[in-house]
Amino acid sequence: MTQNPKPLPSASQLHKALPPRSFAAPPEMVAGALLACRVTFDQRNGVPHKAVLVPVEDFEGRWKIRQGGRLVDLPALRRIDAAPVAVELCADRQAVTVTLPWPGNARRALLLLLHPQVAIGGDVEYDEIAGHREPVSLESGIVTRRVDQALAPGRGASFALGSCQYPAGMLDATVRVRTRALEDRYIGPAERSLWRLGARLENDPSIRFTVLTGDQVYVDRTAGLFDPSKLLERLSFAYESFLLNAGLQRVLRVAGAEIFPMLDDHEVADNWEPRPRGYGHDELQDEMAQGRRLYVMRQRSMWPPAVRGTVSDKRLWLATELHGHAFFFTDTRSKRQGRTIGNLAYASILRKPQSAELHKWIRTQGPDSPPAFVVSASIVLPRYLSMRGRPGSRNPLGLALQTDSWAGYPGSLHKLLARLYDANAQRVVFLSGDEHLSCIATITIECMFEGRKVVVYSVHSSALYAPYAFANSAIEDFAADETFEFIDEQQHAGLCRKFRCHVKTFFPDSGDGFAILRPYRSAQGAWHLDVEFDGARRKVMRTLDLA
Structure with a gap:
């Protein structure tokens, strides 16, 4: 006897946050401290509908998110302060484009793709999709920002x-x-x-x-x-x-x-x-x-x-x-x-x-x-x-x-x-x-x-x-x-x-x-x-x- 799955809550209330598997192109810093990028998403997770950037730091060999002035383990994170922005599906249907504000003066930030699948009460859940064969590496979502300096006189790029x-x-x-x-x-x-x-x-x-x-x-x-x-x-x-x-x-x-x-x-x-x-x-x-x-x-x-x-x-x-x-x-x-x-x-x-x-x-x-x-x-x-x-x-x-x-x-x-x-x-x-x-x-x-x-x-x-x-x-x-x-x-x-x-x-x-x-x-x-x-x-x- 088969059982019907439990109905999912409204997608507008819930989402799952996953880092991208890889970037299809290097992120570009544009006017107004905005980050623009083209991201290859994992087809098995479906097409993301929003994305968000949060500061992240390497603390004793593990990635932690800076939230409210303190470092938080990602599994313990329940809410993201930054507001997510909508993403746009590319014509090749292999990637999405997104433009987000860079979080303050952070050198590294974690790019999370939000999927309208599972979460409770509006809180953020980071986990693997049920039945996902491979763990989603947090490393693959971390963007490093560098500020290009003016070239010295006589120096080419x-x-x-x-x-x-x-x-x-x-x-x-x-x-x-x-x-x-x-x-x-x-x-x-x-x-x-x-x-x-x-x-x-x-x-x-x-x-x-x-x-x-x-x-x-x-x-x-x-x-x-x-x-x-x-x-x-x-x-x-x-x-x-x-x-x-x-x-x-x-x-x-x-x-x-x-x-x-x-x-x-x-x-x-x-x-x-x-x-x-x-x-x-x-x-x-x-x-x-x-x-x-x-x-x-x-x-x-x-x-x-x-x-x-x-x-x-x-x-x-x-x-x-x-x-x-x-x-x-x-x-x-x-x-x-x-x-x-x-x-x-x-x-x-x-x-x-x-x-x-x-x-x-x-x-x-x-x-x-x-x-x-x-x-x-x-x-x-x-x-x-x-x-x-x-x-x-x-x-x-x-x-x-x-x-x-x-x-x-x-x-x-x-x-x-x-x-x-x-x-x-x-x-x-x-x-x-x-x-x-x-x-x-x-x-x-x-x-x-x-x-x-x-x-x-x-x-x-x-x-x-x-x-x-x-x-x-x-x-x-x-x-x-x-x-x-x-x-x-x-x-x-x-x-x-x-x-x-x-x-x-x-x-x-x-x-x-x-x-x-x-x-x-x-x-x-x-x-x-x-x-x-x-x-x-x-x-x-x-x-x-x-x-």
């Missing part, structure tokens, strides 16, 4: 660079207790890099934003061995793991920071590349369409609205200005052409519209411009050793077909280098990830029979977490110090120009982690770029002179 976050498993994840404050010692190996980055964002307001160059999720985490058979299931599983990363949640909870995650191959499939023309229905394009859709919904939505709103979701590349510096975010994955031995010399990693816009953007970055940055998921240089070919070989491109980076598209790479030379773009810096090791390449370009040289840099970040050595590139794989020649395909003054490019590479061997880049101008007017590799093994600093 600093920013972080990272890529490649392999997901946590049973042995390398963070174990969280609902009311305990997370500390460094509790963080699992898989989440330490992003956790460390979150701490730096909280404590160093000069680091204004973070660029993640791709592979934030691994749809193919076990290379098909234990992955779900259906693509949508693999995508959902991968993004669930990504958003539950304790380090990512800390990064996303820093009010005032910005984050720019990009798409690369593991958001779709390892070394994804379309088939060349001539095929009928192409399931590889179906894979990319699904991967792009989830990327736009779950990662591109983290971009600041002011930047995200300048380009449609159908185009993943754009040029913009971030804190006084020009940036060009390339899409080197979804628009690349399929290659064969027949089209290898001219196949494009960007396709014509994006390539033309990038070359046009480069022409605006002359020798008197401030440092400008090209963000690319794929590394520009150095090349793999195999690209050198054998002495006297008729195939100087070596194994370009097996190379996933820019060097695997020699036509695109050579055009890029020639356009940098033409623009005399001495202050362009390329930023990339994907190879699972850190390096800085100094690239010197010269045209035969001309007396000038152009020097640009490529800064490559190590993986945030890459536990399997067989999947990581090694220093020995690269031509760290090499010179190669190429012909510019475009005619110049009626002649075909021949170029020489010399590459010299520094490998810091700092381990899994990220990089912090700090552009600045000296008293003599010269621009420099401090590059700090913050790795699991060590921190390494290099200063680049940007002519």
Whole structure:
């Protein structure tokens, strides 16, 4: 015999308060000490209807709420002084937007989402939903406020660079207790890099934003061995793991920071590349369409609205200005052409519209411009050793077909280098990830029979977490110090120009982690770029002179 459930009291009187599982974008401090944010809510709890911010403090390793001048354990809390505000459901139905007043001078505050489900007499109840399989971590709802300071004269905004976050498993994840404050010692190996980055964002307001160059999720985490058979299931599983990363949640909870995650191959499939023309229905394009859709919904939505709103979701590349510096975010994955031995010399990693816009953007970055940055998921240089070919070989491109980076598209790479030379773009810096090791390449370009040289840099970040050595590139794989020649395909003054490019590479061997880049101008007017590799093994600093 079944029993009817007891009727719930009026929803207008009652609610349940739960912190969000994660933030879909960093909270933004707006005018009037208001906090605006976009929050991914737990679908199993239903859509929240209101939200409230309350001050919170870490007291002897446990989170407590400051209420009425005293610290109160959350389970003992029966009423919240602050008035809740209504939330608005986003169009993707995965998140809500909310704008709340920040509670006084508190450095940290707990964002509670209120659900019209259960409470008694108007009091606030914090507990798990009946039958909820996982405890809701209090940590995931705590927002850290930092006040951005004015930049010192001659100093540009600093920013972080990272890529490649392999997901946590049973042995390398963070174990969280609902009311305990997370500390460094509790963080699992898989989440330490992003956790460390979150701490730096909280404590160093000069680091204004973070660029993640791709592979934030691994749809193919076990290379098909234990992955779900259906693509949508693999995508959902991968993004669930990504958003539950304790380090990512800390990064996303820093009010005032910005984050720019990009798409690369593991958001779709390892070394994804379309088939060349001539095929009928192409399931590889179906894979990319699904991967792009989830990327736009779950990662591109983290971009600041002011930047995200300048380009449609159908185009993943754009040029913009971030804190006084020009940036060009390339899409080197979804628009690349399929290659064969027949089209290898001219196949494009960007396709014509994006390539033309990038070359046009480069022409605006002359020798008197401030440092400008090209963000690319794929590394520009150095090349793999195999690209050198054998002495006297008729195939100087070596194994370009097996190379996933820019060097695997020699036509695109050579055009890029020639356009940098033409623009005399001495202050362009390329930023990339994907190879699972850190390096800085100094690239010197010269045209035969001309007396000038152009020097640009490529800064490559190590993986945030890459536990399997067989999947990581090694220093020995690269031509760290090499010179190669190429012909510019475009005619110049009626002649075909021949170029020489010399590459010299520094490998810091700092381990899994990220990089912090700090552009600045000296008293003599010269621009420099401090590059700090913050790795699991060590921190390494290099200063680049940007002519």
